[in-house]
Amino acid sequence: MIFYYILEVGCFNSLCISDVPSPPVLVEIKSIGPHAATISWSEGFHGGFDQTVYYEISSDNTYTTWTPVQIDTIRISKTISIRNTTVNNLTEETIYYIRLYSTNSLGRSEMTDISTFTTTGIALSQFWIYIV
Numbered sequence: 001m002i003f004y005y006i007l008e009v010g011c012f013n014s015l016c017i018s019d020v021p022s023p024p025v026l027v028e029i030k031s032i033g034p035h036a037a038t039i040s041w042s043e044g045f046h047g048g049f050d051q052t053v054y055y056e057i058s059s060d061n062t063y064t065t066w067t068p069v070q071i072d073t074i075r076i077s078k079t080i081s082i083r084n085t086t087v088n089n090l091t092e093e094t095i096y097y098i099r100l101y102s103t104n105s106l107g108r109s110e111m112t113d114i115s116t117f118t119t120t121g122i123a124l125s126q127f128w129i130y131i132v
Contacts, residue, residue: 020107021047024100026082029117034092037117039071039085041100046076049104056111057087058097063114071100093121 022044031038043053052073056066071085090096095118102109 018048018106021045021049021051021102021104021109023102023109023112024053025112027100027112027115029098029115030084032117032119034120034122035090036086036088037090037096037119039087039098039100040082041085042082043074043080044102044109046074046102047104047106048076049106050075051102051104053100053102055085055087055098055100059091059094061095061097063097066099090119092119094119 024041025044026040026042028040029037030040039055041053043051050073053071054068055071056068058066069087072083087096087098095116097114097116099114100112
C-alpha cells in the first residue's frame with residue numbers, strides 16, 4: 001500500500017491512502033426475466049481515485065469464457081449507495097454466472113464471488129393465439 005500527503009476528498013488529517021479499489025459489495029441478482037436481469041450492488045472503497053465498475057458474465061459452467069461489460073464510472077466525491085444495473089440480451093431458460101470488479105488508476109480489485117441465476121421461460125400469456 002502506498003501513502004501520500006495531500007488535501008483531498010477521502011483523506012484524514014492530510015494523510016491519504018492510495019491503492020487499487022475494493023471490489024463491489026452487497027451484490028444481488030433481482031428481477032430475472034427471460035431476456036434480462038437486474039444486478040443490485042454498491043461500490044467498495046475507491047482507493048483514493050475515481051473508479052470504474054465492471055461485471056463479467058458467462059453461461060459457460062467451466063468459468064473459462066467471460067464477457068466484461070462496463071457498468072459505471074464513480075467519482076470519489078459521490079456518496080456510496082446501492083446501484084442497479086440491467087443485464088440485457090440474455091437467452092431464456094439459461095444459467096448465467098456473473099461477477100463484478102472495480103478499477104482505478106492504480107489497478108483492478110479482486111473479483112466478487114460468482115453469483116448464479118437462471119433466466120425464466122417466456123410465459124404463454126405473452127403470446128396472442130389466433131385461430132382462423
